[in-house]
Amino acid sequence: MYVILVYDIGEKRVGKMLKFCRKYLNWIQNSVFEGEITEVKLKEMLIGAKKIMNEETDSIIIFKSREERWLDKEIIGIERMRTDNFL
Template sequence: MYVILVYDIGEKRVGKMLKHCRKYLNWIQNSVFEGEITEVKLKELLAGARKIMDEARDSVIIFKSRDAKWLVREIVGVERMTTDNFL
């Protein structure tokens, strides 16, 4: 499946969350990741995220799609991280 993950995490935990999410998805902008991931890997990612975050204050939002081709992506301004070099 293809996912877009967005998080809003307390300042002290941002670095840990960034490092954790980069293990599974492509970092495209501050607190935003995207990419193909299996259901098992997504559960693994979320289990790790729960250990890092304070669920009473922080949030993680995941948008799921069966395939990236069903999404239209438009960038206005500077693209922070390109994913063009991935196979």
């Protein structure tokens, strides 16, 4: 499946969450990730993310799609992290 993950994490934990999420998805902008991921890997990632975050003050939002082609993505301005240059 293809996912877009957005998080709002406290300042003390944001660096750790960034490093953690980069193991699973492509970092495209501050606190925003996207990429193909299996259901199992997504569950694994969320278990790890919950250990980093404070569920009373932080949040993660995940948008899911069967495939990237079902999304219409428009970028205005500079693209921070291109995802089409991977081999």
